[in-house]
Amino acid sequence: MSVETLDAFAQRFRRVAEIPVNHRVTWQRYYVVRRFRPDPGDAILDMGSYLGNNLIRYAEDGHEIDGIEIADCYNQTAKARIAALSEEARLRIRIFGTLIETFESDREYDRVLCCEVLEHVLDPVAILEKAQECLRPGGEMFIGVPAVLCRTDARAVTAPDLEAWTDKAGFRYKRFEQIQPENVNGTKEWGVPQLLCFARK
DSSP, X not given: OOOOSHHHHHHHHHHHHXXXXXXXXXXXXXXXXXXOOOOTXXXXXEESOTTSHHHHHHXXXXXXXXXXXXXXXHHHHHHHHHTTSOHHHHTTEEEXXXXXXXXXXXXXXXXXXXXXXXXXXXXXXXXXXXXXXXXXXXXXXXXXXXXXXXXXOXXXXXXXXXXXXXXXXXXXXXXXXXXXXXXXXXXXXOOSOEEEEEEEO
């Protein structure tokens, strides 16, 4: 990656976020819905909340969920979509327009979602360390990354990468899986293979 500082990265990412094609994925990835199943009442942090797909899904399911997203244009789209929800669901959602690395949490989370983020950031270990900081003891993180290098990625991510990064961040129990995302009941899905990791604090 050519950028060297978090500020430079944030500026670059905001420019990339303005590209129209990056505003098209307004459905939630089915592999997330199928595999990320928090317990009733769990508080969730969505790292890289994009256009609000996870925020909407899990708020409607009754969860308190916070999103972190540095791109203002993504947050504007997410907020417009959230405005169409019931008041009860809207009140369960907060969006923080900041870098993940500089996020200051005012609560502990039971679960952290980090899907299609680590392949883009300056330092994946710093993201995972922030997740550790935000999780309650025994809390779980769900990570998803493309198993191949894609158009907007800074790096390809392998299973040994994920294992090394989660080790460095201090996660204990970990389970890895590689999948080919599915189409179910007409749900749109991205056909890129995904590496998944379930990591517990």
